[in-house]
Every structure is written in C-alpha cells, then in structure tokens.
Amino acid sequence: MSPTPPGCSPEELRTLFLFEHLTPEQLDWLCREGRVQEIPTGPVYAEGAPATCFYVLLEGSIVLSRRVGADDIEVTRTSQRGVYAGAFRAYLSDRLPQVYSSSLRATVPSRFFVLSSETFARLMREWFPMAVHLLEGLLLGAQVTQEAVGRRERLLALGSLSAGLTHELNNPAAAALRATAALRERVAGMRHKLGALATGSHPLAGMEELITLQEDAAEQAAAAKAVSLAPLEAADREDAVDDWLDGRGVTDGWQLGPTFVQAGLDTAWLDRVEAAVGAAKLEGALRWLHYTVETELLMNEIEDSTSRISVLVGAAKQYSQLDRAPHRVVDVHELLDSTLLMLAGKIPAGVAVVREYDLTLPRIPAYPGELNQVWTNLIDNALAAMAGSGTLTVRTARDHEQVLVEFRDTGPGVPEEIRERIFEPFFTTKPVGEGTGLGLDISWRIVVNKHHGDLRVESEPGDTRFRVTLPLGEGAPDGDPAAGGEAADEGEGDRNARAAV
Template identity: 70%
Template structure:
C-alpha cells in the first residue's frame, strides 16, 4: 500500500532520534532519495510480502502484528515519533529472505519517512561500514550459534532417550534370558520325569489320563487370575495342607507354583480322581513341571512382547518409517514419548493422563511434535525434582475453540513472574551451567507456531505450571522455513 507523497523537510527529519547525528549533506541525500508519505488508517504492509521499504514514523500511531495460525497477534502499538520498521535487514542483501517479518497498520492518519530498500542498504554500507560489519557478525553469529546449540540440544535429548530406552529394554531382555535358562532346566527335568514314568508300572490308560490332565492344567495356567497377596497366601496354605494330607512330600514348595498357575484344591481333587492313587505323587510332580514350564513361557512371552512394544514406540517416536508431514492422532505421539521418557521420569513422579479420545486428528510433522512433547515433559520433570523427588505430571488433551489442546501440568515451584516473559527467548535457561542450553522452549515455540501455525503458551503459579500447545485441525501447506520469533522486526 502506498501513501500520499508529501514534502520532505530535512529539518523535521533530523529531529528523529535515528537521524539526529547526521550531517546536513547526509540529511539532504535522505530527503532527495527518500520521501515523506501520509497513510490513512489501515494496513501499510503485510507479513511475508517482499520487503521494499524502510519506514520511520514522524507522527501518528502504528500497530505491528505477527500471524499465529488464523489470528493476527498484536506485538507493538506506539505513537512514539522516530520508531522504525520494515526492511530492517536490507543491509544483508540476498543472504537472507528480504520479506516483511510482521504486518504494520496505522490507526490514525500517520506520516512516515520512507526509504526504498536498495537506498537504505546503500546508506547503511556507506555511512556505517563498521556498524554493518558488527551487525552482520551479530546476525549470522547468533544464527550459527543457535543452529549449533540447537543441534546439541537434539543430540542431548537423543542421548537421554537412548539411555532411557536401553534401560527399559534391559529389564525385559534380562528377564527373558533368565526365564529361558530356567526353562531349559525344567524341560530337562521333565524329560527325566517322563523316563521314570515310562519305566513305571503304569497302564496305557493311566498314562493317557495323565497326559489329558497335563493338557487341561496348561490351559488353566494360561487363564490364571492375578491374586492379591493375602488371597494368594490363603490359597497356598490350603494347597499345602491338601498335598500333605495326600502324602505328597515337600508340598509347601509346590504350593506357591500351583497358586501362581491358577490351581486350587478343587483342581487337585479332579486330578486325584483322574489318576490312580499309586501314581498321584508322580502325577503331581509331573504337573508341577508343567505349571513351571507354562509360567516361564508366559514370562518369556511377556518380556519379548514388552521389547517389541518398546521398539515400536521408538519407531513411532522417531517417525523413521513415516511421512514427515501427515495427519496424526496426538495421543499416539504422546504415548510413544511418555514411554521413551519413562526411565527419565522415574517412579517418584506420578503421571496422570486426561485424554479426550474423541479429538480429531491434526495435520502435523509428527517427529517434530514429539520433540516438543520431549522438551515440555523434560522441563516439567526438572521442575518437579527441583522441589523434591516426588510430584505429579498431568498430560491433558481437549478441544479448545476448534483447536486441539495438549497441556502439560506439573506440581513444581512455578515460574517466577520476573522471568516469565523471557522463557521462550533463545539461550535463556534457569538450569545450572552445563545442564541446559536454553533452546528447548525456543525450538518448541518455532515448531508449534511457525511450522504448525499453532500457539504455545505458559501459565504458572507455585505448585501448578501449565504449558499449553494449541494445534489447528485444518490442514495448511507444509512450511519448510523455521524463523525464530526473535527475528520479528519491531519499532525501537
């Protein structure tokens, strides 16, 4: 949008703090190559459009805003003469995209001194060569540092997740190894017991009955209920008494295995009725091996299933086998992230899940949303532990004004009010030196806001801190660039 061109007064322009140190010759050049324009209330330029002009306000009121999702969020509103905005990075040339990083409108008739981008760039390089070098170094140095430390942040998170995954995999793997070794021993004893039975004075019918009892026992073990400690102890006492009454030696050693396998006195009565009295002791010993074997195979099955589940969760977390941009259920992402971080969360922190499973799927970059969940959960865990070893982490999902809300709530000490406005700044951290890079929330902000056109906000009081992610459910074109919120150009 162009304004009404008005006469340029070098004296008036020189009163603006940006130009007050310039010489008369320099002021003459500015007035000759720039111009004063009057804008009526309305838009001046729009975020994302090619940056063609540098604006310095002479009088009026300007409002700067940033696009967040479907909303224009007001960043600055001022009537201070001399504030500037627009093509502020023109001196960098084509090394960065020359677009407006915000939108500007005026609320009253407002006069600007306007310089075309190429003139502004030339003036900067000619009049302030050392300042331009310093600004270039600061700009690219900050970007390179941010990229390097951001990569380190990702590597640290990956290392932490790898350690947690290794710990989680080690438990079921070790259990499977132990169970396999014990199973091998039990199967060897079963072979020896079978040889003893085969050499004994048992009829074909008795052996057939024993085999049938064995099969029914194995089926019963597969359906064994989980008993409480008191109920299990009572059943062990009853089984021990029954075994001793029927002349079975070491009945107190067999009873716990039978209870774990779901056997009770009624079942043993059926066994006693199915086999001859003289082979009852051998049958009971044979069934003990059968129950032990089935229980060990169940343990191996549980362990390997757990390993497979962890591997699937790792694949889901990393999204290695998925498209980078697709429609996803946020609960799947949350579950995989919580599982990957379970070792780091530890037993002292109680995790509460308040999920609304009716939520619609959202178009997203799943692997990057997992990184956001990781950063927010990691911060919550650190906050809880800073106040003690125990606390509660609540993960909640809901529909909020046609957007999917994902909330992480912790019972830590809260965010001090004096730093709340800085928590999303790059490199700002409250963690001790060496424990935090200060980019976790900055990266999360850029992923949520710039890549997903959503919102990331924080609310905090002592004992109740909430980080809320709002994601639109309407697909938008994938965004490849990730400019930081710190790159917003604002009047100063």
C-alpha cells in the same frame, strides 16, 4: 539532480514508518532509484524464486503464504501501510540463499514502492556500513550459535532418552533371559519324568487321562496371566493345595503348590490326577505336570517381556518419527504417550503422572517429531521444578478451534520477575552446565512459528501450567525453527515488534 520518476513521492515515503527519519536527499535518492508499481489482484512473487525485489506496501491489502506439501498455507494478512517483504536481506549477498522464502499475493489492486535487490543492498552498505556489519554478525552469529547449541541440546536429550530407554529395555530383556534359562531346565526335567512314567505299568486309559490333564494344565497356565487373584484368596488356595499334597505324602509338596495355584489349578484337578495314575505313581505324575505348568508360566513371562520390548521399540520409533513423513495428520495423545514412555526412566518415584485426555479430540496436521521435542522440553522442565516429588498432569482439551495441551506441575512456580524472560534464547535459571537456555525458545519457535499455535505459561506456587494450543486445521508452513529465517521473523510479533511481513 535527476528528476523524480512519476508516481514516486518523497512526501508519501516520509509518511511510512520505515522512511520517516530519512533526510530529504535520501528520500529523493529512493525515488530516483526505486519505482512505484501498481499490481492487480493476484501474485506478486512466488516462494523459491530468486529474490530480486524489495517491496513496501503503499496502499492495498496483501497475504503472505508458505508452501506445505501441495498446499499454500496463509501466514499473514495485512493492509498496514509500510509493511515490507521480499529481498530485505539482500545486504547479506551470497552469505544466505537470496530466494523468496514465501509467496506474496495482493488481495485487492495494490500499490508498492519497489527497490531492486542490488539497489537495496547498495543502499544498506553505503548508508549504514556499520549497521550492516552489526546485522550480519548478529544474524549469522546468532544463527550459528543457535544451531550449535540446539544440536547440543538435541544430543543431550537423545543421550538422556537413550539411557532411559536402555534401562527400560534391560529389565524385560533380563527377565526373558532368566526365563529362557529356567525353561531349558524345566523341559529337561519334564523329559526325564515322562520317561520314568512311560516305563511304569500304567493302563492305557490312565495315560490318556494323564495326557488330557496335562493339556488342561497347559491351557490353564497359558490363560493364567489374564486372571489375578487377590493375595488373601491366593494364600487360601495355596494352603488347600499344600494340605492335599501333604495328605498324600508328596515330598516337599509346598514347592509345587504355589505353581499350581498360579496356573489356576485346585484340589479338584489334583483329585483327577490321583484318579488317573493311582497313589503309587502320583508324586511322579505331579512333578511331571508341575514341569509342564512351569514351562507354560515361563513362556508367559517370555511373551510378556518380549511384548514389553516391542512396545518400547514402537514407542521409540513413534517418538523419533523414524520412517514417517515429517508433516502429517497425527493424534496428539499418541505423541504424548510415546514421549512419557521414553521419559519414564527420568521420572522420579516421587512424581505421579496423571493423564487427563479428551479422547474426542480430532487428529491434527503437524510436525510430530518436533512436537515430541516440545513435550520433552516441557516435561523435563516440570520434573526439574518439582525436584523429585509432586504431580505432573498432562491434559488435553478442545479450546474453540484449537487443541489445548497443558503440562501442569506442583513445583514452586516461575517467579513473576522472570516470567517474561523464560522464552528468551539462552535464558536459564539452571546452574551452569545443566541447561542451555534454548529449550523453551526452541519450543516456542516450533509451536508458534512452525505450527501457528501459541505457548504461554501461567504460574503460582504449587501450580505452574505451560499451555500449548495448536490449530485444528492446516497451519504449519515454516522451516527449521532453530535456524531463523523470514517466517521466524513473522512469528516473533508477540515477543519483539517487527514490521516485516
């Protein structure tokens, strides 16, 4: 038997939870193949470098960090003996890239037990051959399954959102199309009436006054969308205008009255028209001016419809984060509003949406595209729980040094017996074919692993609240939340006990 290298003690290794059940022969082997290394305050290894060593903390204090843009963001800080880091997946060989997925730094002079990645891989494969096969299958199989189902869930959500967006876009587009067709007819009629008026024997001053009245009418009609009359007031004005037109013998005057009232024109304006053109030409002048007013009102409708389309397209870009940096400082209210707008087509008529926003909240650093995915999952679950009727309340507030985003529904609630399982992958209460069971799992990973926030549920019949808290400062260093990885392991502490740092 080869002598144990100085500094490595099988007795000390046995005091660590990682090695406490090994045999004396195995502990001796570890001390022969490995080494105890003292590392001064400073870096141990750097993110992205080849993963050459497996480190177990014997004594000291360490910090694990991840790179986000130009900054190193702290993930974990611990002094617990036996925590491990580095190449602890070396047994996967070339199945996964063997690079350090984080940076490790000693905050005080520290002692580590160190194995090379090759030795660690050999240990795992020789000592635990069946366990290695099981771990490979579990890790790689779960990763592939989660990626496949996660893609399917994103595609299903995209299809649903696309259908809703298409519906929302169709209404203003159809309105603009109808208004454009009507506008063409009104312009043709206006040209015809103008020609008829021009052939008459009107004094020049009268025509100038008529043109002035036309400009006034156009300005009134263009500004009409900013004024909203109460139904009773509008009816009274229409009656007054109809009486005025009937009193002058205007044929079918009731067809002209509502348009004039909609544009904000009254009997005083009609008196000015009569004074400008005289009784003989009054009806022709009124119909010409009616075409002018209708033209302006139709242009208002086209402007409103195209503005609505522009808002919807802007919301779609905000939701999908097209042409945006993946990680940036955002206003959570903008993200919430874009998600609610994208989901508007899925919200039943019987569900009221209430926004309770704290608009004093600061902007926060985040991955906005993925937070929108969280909002979508939580809103979709709330709508499903309410089954077509109820109230969805979206609330934001400051919670100490965090931002709180709360989704509250008035559905029947989450039964206590399954409340602890709803964040598990593939767990769903929906019928077969209606849910993948990954929505809340993916949301949990995005919030907890990727943003270092928290996601939890509080529920009783008629009051279920999913509460998302996000740090006000930098704190989003992780990679794909659905793909696993070292940082995903670190973030699992609340759901599954783990020793890796």
